[in-house]
Amino acid sequence: MIRPKEGILDPQGQAVERALPALGYDDVAHVHVGRLIELEVGGDERTVTARVEEMCERLLANPLIESYEVQAAGAAP
Amino acid sequence: MIRPKEGILDPQGQAVERALPALGYDDVAHVHVGRLIELEVGGDERTVTARVEEMCERLLANPLIESYEVQAAGAAP
C-alpha cells in the first residue's frame, strides 16, 4: 500500500473529494488516492515483509513523496 | 482497494514484474497494480461500508474492468 506522504499535495484525492458531493455524498473528507501493489513472494512472513519493504524503498514506492506499508496476505494457495 | 479484474492485461503489473529481477528479486510473481483510496465517512461501520461500496460502484471503480473491496479502518480519531 503506497500513499502520498502527509504534507504532499494529492491532486487525485482532491479531485475525488470534490466530485463526491455532486453524487450526493457530502460528508466525505480526507480523501487520498494511493497505489495498491500485490505480489507473490516465497519465504516466511518475516523475511517476506522485510524483502517487500526493501522493494518498496528501491522501486515500488518513491520514498521522497510516498510512504508505504507492507501487509502479508498469508501463504499463496 | 481497487484492482484490475482478473484476465485483463495489467501492463503496470507486468512492468513491475519485469523490473524486479534486475534488482535481484527473481522469485516474485503475479504482480498487480491497483489503486488504494482512503476516505473518512461518518456513520457506523455497516452503513459506512455499504455507502462506500456504492461509491465504488458508481464512481471510484469501473466494475467492467475493476473489482473493489472496502475495508473499514475504525473510527476516525
Place this chain on the structure above:
Amino acid sequence: MSARVGVVVFPGACDEEDALIAVNGTPGLEARYLPHGERDLKGADAVILPGGFSYGDYLRAGAIARFAPVMEAVIEFAREGGPVLGICNGFQVLCEAGLLPGALLVNESLKFVCRQVVVAVDSTATPFTSGCEPGEQLSVPVKHTTGRWFAPPKLADQVEAAGQVVLRYAADTNPNGSLRDVAGVANEDGNVFGLMPHAEHAVDELTGSTDGLRLFGSLARHLSAVTA
C-alpha cells in the same frame, strides 16, 4: 441554415477549441460551447465531447466528468437518438457513462502516444460515417495514454455482431493494444459514437491531413437531412 453542434467544455478540457475550429470549418455546421455546469443543450442538434484531460483525468479518465451536470442532458439527448460524438477523452466519458460499450485502459506501452495513424471505416451506419465508403482508410492522429479499448469477450462479440465497431486501426498500426484493433465504437442505434483518433486534428492540409472532415462532413449531411 447551419446545424448547431454543442461542444461540451469540462474543467481540464484541452481540445475543445480544436473541435470548435473543426466544426466551424465544416460547411453546414456551426459550433458553440456547452459549459459543464449547463443543464440543457441550448438547442444543439448534435453534441461533441472533445479531447483533453477532464478533471485532470484524476482517478480514471472520464470518470469524474461523467457526473458533470451537463451530462444528464447529454445522456437524455443520446437516449432520444441525438447524435453524440466523443473524441478521445470524450470517448472515455461516454464509456464511463454507459452510453458506449466497453472501457478504455492504459496503453500497453504505459506511455502517452502522439502519432499519425491510419484507420479503416468498418461501419457507415452512424451519422458520423454515413458519408464514408465502407473500408475507406483515413489518416488521423492519435494522442492519448488511456486508449486501449477493452470489453469482456462476450460483450466484445456482441459489439462485433451488432456492427458497432466503427473504426479499426490498419494492420500493425494499433498504437495502444486495443482489443481487435478497435479505434472507435458506436452504441446499438449508431447515434452515439466514440473514437480515440482525433478527427478534429485532421481538418486542414496545413496541419497534417483533411481526412477528419469525412466524419464532420457526414454529420453535416446527416443533420441537414433530418432538420430539413
Place this chain on the structure above:
Amino acid sequence: MSEVAVNPGSGLPPGLLSQAEALGLKRSELDLICELLGREPNQLELAVFSLLWSEHCAYKHSKKLLRKLPTEGPRVLMGPGENAGAVDVGDGLAAVFKVESHNHPSAVEPFQGAATGVGGILRDVFAVGARPIAVLDSLRFGDPDTPRTRYLLERVVAGIAAYGNSVGVATVGGEIYFEPPYEQNCLVNAMCVGLARKDRLVRSAATGVGNLIVLLGARTGRDGIGGASVLASAELSEADHDKRPSVQIGDPLEENKLIECCLQLVDQELIAALQDLGAAGLASSTSEMASKGGVGLDLDVSKVPRREPGMEPFEVMISESQERMLCVVEPKRLDDVLSICARWETRATPIGTVTDNGRLRVFDGGEEVGDMPVPALVDECPLYDLEPAEPADRLRAFADPRAVLGHDSEPEESLRALLSSANVASRRWAFEQYDFLVGSRTVRRPEQADASVLRLMHAGIETERALAISIDGNGRRVACDPYIGTIEAVCECAANLSCVGAEPLGLTNCLNFGNPEKPHVAWQLTRAVEGMASACRALDVPVVGGNVSLYNEGPEGPIYPTPIVGMVGEVPDARRSPSSAFNGSREGSRPDLVALIGPFRPALAGSELEKLRGSVVPGLPPFDLRPVVEALAVVREAVRAGEVASAHDVSDGGLAACLAECVALGGVGAEIDLDPLVHRERIDLEAALFGEGPGGVVVSGPREALLALSNRAHRVGFLAIGTVRGPELRIAAGAATIALSVEEAGRLFHSGLPARLS
C-alpha cells in the same frame, strides 16, 4: 523589535549568524542586512532576505555579465526584467517567450521536477497576459548506458508529458544530449512560447496605492521550505521533517484553470499587474512587484489559504507551492475579479494592499511579523565580480567520453555508428510522448523540419503567417571553446529558423554552468556570454529574456558549460516551410538536385565522431560570422520563394549524418559527390564527411530552381553535390564510397535511442 546596536563584524548574536549561514548568507551579507534594516532581522525577515539574496533570485554572480547582451530592437515589446520577453509579430499580436531551468529538482525527483518545470515556465508566459501555445524542452543526461540515466530520461520525459499534455499546451520540439558530465546533474530546461494581443500585455509592477493584492490558484503548503526549516520555532521531529516536502507536486488541472482564469482577467482589463509565484514564493513575487512599481505592500499571511494546519508566517511567505499567481486589483473591480475566478473554479483571496511607504510589511492578523524596505530586498544585494581565469587544460575537469569506435574506423562504419548514436539518432521515442498537436497550430511537427512551425493565430485573429521556434546548445563544443561554441549555438538556432524560412525576432537563453566562484567556470561563463553577445549582434537578434542556473556540479565535477539558446522567428507564408527530408515524389521525372549552401568549413574538432572515438580535445576552429549570417539569409529567401523542397542544416555528425537523415526521413535515396567540398576547403575525407561547424545547409529542389538559386547563392558558397534518387544513399568522396540503403538508414536512425533504453 530588537534594539541591539549593530556593529558589523562584532555584535551579532552567534545564533543569528549560524542561522544566516545555514541559509546560505555570508557574514558580510548579514552585516549589510542589519545595516539596511537598522537592526537585526527577525526570523521571517531573515528567511525572506536569505532567499531574495540567493543566487537564484538576485543573480549575484551573473547580473553584471548579462549587461553585455544586446537587448534592444525595433520589434522588442518587453525585454529582460519582465516575466518573459515579448516581440511584435504584426497584426496587433505579440509573441512572448522564455526558457527556464529546473535542473536540481529534476535530479532529485525527475518526474515531478520536470513536470513542475513546465508548470513554472508556463506561468511566466501567462503572467504577461499571453496564452501559452508551445513548449520545447532541452535535456541533458549522462551516458545512456547507465541505469541512472535511463531512469532520469524516462521519468523526465514522462513528467514533461504528464504536465504539458494534461494542461493542454503543445510540446512541439526540443533537444536531448547525452554526455558523461551530466550523469549526476542532469539538465532540464523548458521554453514556453505564448501569444497575446499587443495591447493586452501585462507587466508585473504593482501600482496604485490602496489597490488590493489578490492571490490566485492553489492553496499554500509547506512545499520547498526544506532549506529554511532551521528557522522553525518548534523543535523538529523526524515526522515533522517529513511535513516539509522538498519535492513539489504539479497539478496540471489547477494550472489549466488558472491559465483560463488569468487570461480572462487580462482580456477584460480587470487587473493592474500580474505575477507568478516561483522560487521563494510570496516573498519574491511581492517584493519584485513592489520594487518594479516603486511602492510598498502590506500583506496579511493569515489570509493565505493553507493546505496544512499550523504553518508559521515565514513558511507561508517562502513556500513554493505550485500553481499560484498574484495580481493587483483596484478595489472597485474586486467583485468582478472574484466572479471570474469563481467561474473557473480558481481560488482568489485578497491578502494585502499597495502602500506608498516602499516597505514590505508582513502581518499575521493584527500582529506585525516583518517590515523590510523593498529596495533593500531587491536592489541592495551585493553583486560579485567573477574572477575568470582560463584553465591550462579546458577539458581537464571532464571525464573523457567512452570510446565506442576505433580511430581507424572506415567511413561506412563511422556513419552507421553516428546515425544510431545516442546524440544523433531520432528523438521519436521522446516526442511521441508529447502532444504536439493541441491548439491546431502545428504546421511542422517534430522531425518534420529543422524548426517547429506554428500557425500564427490567436483570439480570433487569423493570419497566413507562422512562428518558427528552435532551441539549441551543445555543451561539449562549448567546453572545447566557450566563446566559439556559444556563437555556434546561436548560429545553429538561427540556421534552424532559416531552414523553414523564418527570420529571427528574438532570443531567450538559459545559462547552465557550474560553480561561478571557481575561476575556470567564471571564465567559461564570461566567454559564453561574450560569444552570445557577438552572435546576437551579428545576426541582429535581441536577447529578450532568459535564466541563469549555476552551481550545476556533481561529485565528479561540473557539467559541461551549457548555454541553451531559444529563438522565435517569423514565417511570412505558413504553407512555404519545407521539411528536412528529401522528397522522392518527383523521382522518375526529373529528380531533385542536392546542394550545400554556405561557407561550411567542416572540422573534426569537438565533433560527434571524435566523441565516439573517445578523444575530445580542446579548441574549435574560429570562423567569420558575417558570411554565415549572409548564407542563412540566402537560405531563408530561397525557402520563402518556394525554390527548395527540403532544407536541413549540418550539425551533429557532420554532412554524412545530415544527408543520412534527409534520406531516412524522406524514404528516398541520394547520390552524392563530396569532391567539390574537399577541393574548396582543402580538407581530408573524414573532415568532409563527419566534420562539424557552422554555416552549412543542405537543400534539395527542382533542377531549374536550384540553378537559379546558385546564381544568388554563389557569393555565400554554393556547391551542387548530388541528386535525390534510388534506393540508397551513396556518398563518394575521393577514393571512398559509402553506401547505405534507405531502409537501413531508417532503421539505424529510428532504433538508436529505443535500443539503448530497453
